[in-house]
Amino acid sequence: MTVGGVAAASGDQEIIAWFEGVAENAGLVQRQTLRRIIELNHSTEYLQKWLGRDLRVQDLDPVALESLFTSSVPLATHADHEPYIQRIADGDTSPLLTQEPITMLSLRLVPIVPVTSYNGTLKYLVCYSPPNELHRLFPVRAGGRILEFIYSSKQFQTKGGLTVGTATTHYFASEEFKTRQQSTESFVCSPHEVIAGGDYNQSTYCHLLLGLAFCDQVDVIASTFAYSIVQAFTSFEELWEELCEDLREGTLGTKITSPKMRRAVMDCLTPNPSLASKIEKKCRELEESNWSNLIPKLWPNVKYIYSIMTGSMQPYLRQLRRYAGDSALVCADYGSTESWIGVNLEPSDPPETVTFTVIPSFSYFEFIPLYTRKEQDHSSSVVTDDFVEGEPLPLSQVKVGQQYEVVLTTFTGLYRYRLGDVVEVAGFYRGAPKLTFICRRKLILTVNIDKNTERDLQIVVEKGSSLLSQTRAELVDFTSHADLAVHPGHYVIYWEIRGKADDSVLNLCSREMDAAFTDHGYVVSRKTGSIGPLELRIVESGTFRRILDYCIGNGAALSQFKTPRCTTNQVLLRILDRCTVKIFWSTAYG
Numbered sequence: 001m002t003v004g005g006v007a008a009a010s011g012d013q014e015i016i017a018w019f020e021g022v023a024e025n026a027g028l029v030q031r032q033t034l035r036r037i038i039e040l041n042h043s044t045e046y047l048q049k050w051l052g053r054d055l056r057v058q059d060l061d062p063v064a065l066e067s068l069f070t071s072s073v074p075l076a077t078h079a080d081h082e083p084y085i086q087r088i089a090d091g092d093t094s095p096l097l098t099q100e101p102i103t104m105l106s107l108r109l110v111p112i113v114p115v116t117s118y119n120g121t122l123k124y125l126v127c128y129s130p131p132n133e134l135h136r137l138f139p140v141r142a143g144g145r146i147l148e149f150i151y152s153s154k155q156f157q158t159k160g161g162l163t164v165g166t167a168t169t170h171y172f173a174s175e176e177f178k179t180r181q182q183s184t185e186s187f188v189c190s191p192h193e194v195i196a197g198g199d200y201n202q203s204t205y206c207h208l209l210l211g212l213a214f215c216d217q218v219d220v221i222a223s224t225f226a227y228s229i230v231q232a233f234t235s236f237e238e239l240w241e242e243l244c245e246d247l248r249e250g251t252l253g254t255k256i257t258s259p260k261m262r263r264a265v266m267d268c269l270t271p272n273p274s275l276a277s278k279i280e281k282k283c284r285e286l287e288e289s290n291w292s293n294l295i296p297k298l299w300p301n302v303k304y305i306y307s308i309m310t311g312s313m314q315p316y317l318r319q320l321r322r323y324a325g326d327s328a329l330v331c332a333d334y335g336s337t338e339s340w341i342g343v344n345l346e347p348s349d350p351p352e353t354v355t356f357t358v359i360p361s362f363s364y365f366e367f368i369p370l371y372t373r374k375e376q377d378h379s380s381s382v383v384t385d386d387f388v389e390g391e392p393l394p395l396s397q398v399k400v401g402q403q404y405e406v407v408l409t410t411f412t413g414l415y416r417y418r419l420g421d422v423v424e425v426a427g428f429y430r431g432a433p434k435l436t437f438i439c440r441r442k443l444i445l446t447v448n449i450d451k452n453t454e455r456d457l458q459i460v461v462e463k464g465s466s467l468l469s470q471t472r473a474e475l476v477d478f479t480s481h482a483d484l485a486v487h488p489g490h491y492v493i494y495w496e497i498r499g500k501a502d503d504s505v506l507n508l509c510s511r512e513m514d515a516a517f518t519d520h521g522y523v524v525s526r527k528t529g530s531i532g533p534l535e536l537r538i539v540e541s542g543t544f545r546r547i548l549d550y551c552i553g554n555g556a557a558l559s560q561f562k563t564p565r566c567t568t569n570q571v572l573l574r575i576l577d578r579c580t581v582k583i584f585w586s587t588a589y590g
């Protein structure tokens with residue numbers, strides 16, 4: 001089989017040899033990957049605009065082609081690609097971005113290729129076979145099951161007949177996924193009707209019910225992003241009695257209204273009074289202990305929990321660990337709707353230190369060096385709001401310890417596309433960089449000269465909420481808002497907490513967070529009073545659930561849901577303000 005210009009094979013040994021070769025010769029493979037992308041697509045409108053009509057790919061060696069490409073095609077954002085994508089969505093069938101017609105788009109209007117072509121096949125080979133150590137470290141049983149909290153959202157057609165949906169929804173609808181679901185090695189608990197049920201509350205209930213019904217067989221608990229697992233077990237705390245009742249009787253409560261889902265779940269259930277009583281007893285004990293160790297107690301054979309736990313999922317680790325006890329947490333790979341990027345080759349690494357090895361045949365990658373103003377001494381740099389940017393570098397030239405923004409050129413027709421993710425190079429696996437995910441680049445909190453990213457906010461909230469460990473409370477979720485409607489403007493941070501925290505502790509939390517913003521602009525503005533004291537608003541239990549419901553109602557999919565860490569959305573702000581139960585101001589500063 002030839003994939004992305006690289007021969008891939010089906011036997012384990014061949015896959016290892018292939019992978020080692022690709023990693024060893026990362027620079028060369030990158031040039032071959034770029035060459036393949038250009039060979040396939042050089043007669044498209046987009047590439048002809050920048051590379052001209054007369055390009056003869058075969059006349060250029062890979063180094064010359066790479067140099068021509070990076071000097072002629074400009075760095076671009078989604079906005080630069082969007083007019084082309086819109087034309088494709090409207091039915092323009094001429095080759096605009098890719099020679100082969102694009103048939104699927106994500107909700108963010110990003111072209112998607114079927115998973116079984118280039119990236120998907122490669123990812124499958126790398127992630128589900130050696131050299132990924134997962135199976136050696138955590139062997140699962142033949143006939144074992146995965147309790148997977150995954151959800152499709154709606155798909156619809158554009159004017160031009162393209163199918164639009166989230167990337168995961170397209171994947172869950174694919175033949176590859178259906179085959180995987182039925183494979184004996186990774187038998188999931190829930191039938192497809194549950195995943196595609198369309199109502200995430202009903203799907204979560206059924207995932208949990210079937211997870212309990214097959215509890216002894218479950219080897220792995222998984223989701224796309226860790227949020228979905230935490231969300232499911234939080235629901236479990238409220239649903240367990242109902243679930244046990246259904247388990248006992250082999251029935252489904254009236255809440256499950258989708259006939260297809262009902263039928264499919266009922267087909268998997270038989271009355272099981274003894275299991276129901278056993279689970280009920282365990283749940284009573286778990287309730288007493290704040291649901292700590294829920295996973296190993298109810299699913300005693302679980303070997304590991306598998307999900308994206310890095311980046312914006314890190315704030316959920318505390319809750320996840322409470323449920324997971326000593327069960328291993330294995331970080332899933334790093335990718336996006338635009339392209340898969342890197343895989344976790346060391347599954348035993350904890351989420352705090354995990355790295356992702358870039359697979360050089362997934363896409364053609366470039367890296368824009370990002371410096372703080374103090375660090376930079378490069379005359380050719382571009383000064384932006386948040387960082388000073390150096391010249392984009394090919395993958396083979398990145399340096400350990402340096403942060404970069406990822407730029408992609410993909411088989412799906414994105415050219416020098418700024419992904420907006422900030423990563424740091426932690427080392428190399430042979431010639432392939434190992435990346436630590438840092439954050440989305442976008443600034444979220446800013447009043448005047450202050451600039452904070454999602455990562456800055458995450459660190460501040462982590463510091464503030466660590467004081468909650470003095471009490472029996474735990475942070476459930478958070479978001480923020482830069483309030484410019486009053487003078488001086490100031491930051492509002494919303495927390496939903498579980499358990500009880502004294503006002504004196506919450507007061508301290510607000511001060512701790514105010515003092516924890518290290519951005520120079522913020523520090524100066526706070527000292528001069530051009531930014532007012534930080535406001536910590538405690539919202540009532542269930543507020544973030546309402547936010548999730550609102551976002552899902554507006555087309556977001558639970559499988560790819562990320563709580564907005566800062567919002568100017570008036571509906572969300574109204575929900576947050578209506579649900580605020582206490583306010584704390586950080587009056588003392590510096």
Ligand code: AMP
Pocket residue numbers: 167308309310311312332333334335336337338419421437439440560
């Ligand atoms: P989506 O829009 O749902 O395709 O999400 C893609 C984005 O999720 C990426 O651009 C990253 O910002 C984030 N992401 C994906 N995988 C990871 C990961 N392993 N760690 C941290 N963030 C990730």
